[in-house]
Amino acid sequence: MSSAEAEVLAANRSFYEAFARGDLMVIEALWAQHVPVACIHPGWAALHGRDQVLASFRSILGGGSGAGVRCTRPSASVLGEIAYVVCGETIQGAELVATNLFVLEGGEWKLVHHQAGPVHRRAELRSPPTGMLN
Amino acid sequence: MSSAEAEVLAANRSFYEAFARGDLMVIEALWAQHVPVACIHPGWAALHGRDQVLASFRSILGGGSGAGVRCTRPSASVLGEIAYVVCGETIQGAELVATNLFVLEGGEWKLVHHQAGPVHRRAELRSPPTGMLN
Numbered sequence: 001m002s003s004a005e006a007e008v009l010a011a012n013r014s015f016y017e018a019f020a021r022g023d024l025m026v027i028e029a030l031w032a033q034h035v036p037v038a039c040i041h042p043g044w045a046a047l048h049g050r051d052q053v054l055a056s057f058r059s060i061l062g063g064g065s066g067a068g069v070r071c072t073r074p075s076a077s078v079l080g081e082i083a084y085v086v087c088g089e090t091i092q093g094a095e096l097v098a099t100n101l102f103v104l105e106g107g108e109w110k111l112v113h114h115q116a117g118p119v120h121r122r123a124e125l126r127s128p129p130t131g132m133l134n
Numbered sequence: 135m136s137s138a139e140a141e142v143l144a145a146n147r148s149f150y151e152a153f154a155r156g157d158l159m160v161i162e163a164l165w166a167q168h169v170p171v172a173c174i175h176p177g178w179a180a181l182h183g184r185d186q187v188l189a190s191f192r193s194i195l196g197g198g199s200g201a202g203v204r205c206t207r208p209s210a211s212v213l214g215e216i217a218y219v220v221c222g223e224t225i226q227g228a229e230l231v232a233t234n235l236f237v238l239e240g241g242e243w244k245l246v247h248h249q250a251g252p253v254h255r256r257a258e259l260r261s262p263p264t265g266m267l268n
Contacts, residue, residue: 077246079215099247
């Protein structure tokens with residue numbers, strides 16, 4: 001693993017740890033300031049811009065408790081000053097899969113975009129494609 | 135809209151048109167050759183690498199007919215030689231939301247990563263966050 005990949009995975013870990021414990025200040029600091037950001041929570045339509053994105057985290061974490069989310073098997077790919085992470089998420093027993101897009105801003109990896117959606121078990125798929133499900 | 139954004143949206147349109155008509159050769163040509171690619175189909179776990187990703191499209195489109203997918207309201211953000219598109223998808227009456235990540239490769243925008251997942255209507259959400267759903 002390259003040092004850049006390790007840095008991206010550390011930023012990704014910071015995001016999930018802050019999300020898990022409901023730390024809005026850290027989440028706010030983790031989102032990029034100088035590029036257009038977006039976010040797609042599971043089941044939601046897309047949110048665009050820091051105002052909408054950060055308001056969504058305030059709404060989700062508004063009760064003062066964390067989201068109880070845990071990141072699993074993160075995999076980082078670095079493309080110059082942009083990187084993306086694909087990982088699993090477990091939230092309250094549900095299994096999700098997520099994409100997190102990062103940009104190098106002021107020497108630190110910041111979130112540009114997040115999408116999470118459900119993973120169905122094989123039995124729930126109407127037409128499971130042979131060999132394609134992990 | 136910048137010319138780069140227009141080019142990215144044109145590549146995004148090519149992807150959905152090829153997916154809709156089941157054109158595997160165009161889909162294969164649209165995926166990047168020189169960076170790690172990944173893909174998350176709705177409900178699936180993540181797929182990594184060209185072999186897995188292209189096999190998934192062959193599996194989905196194996197019957198010879200297109201996927202009947204339509205892209206709605208695409209929005210492109212260009213970050214140097216990387217760009218991401220957030221858009222809606224409609225497939226057989228289902229409403230999805232997707233992220234498509236592109237890289238400039240040989241002067242052409244190529245797909246690096248695709249994630250699509252379901253959008254639930256307000257009534258289907260257990261705790262709809264006020265004002266957060268489009």
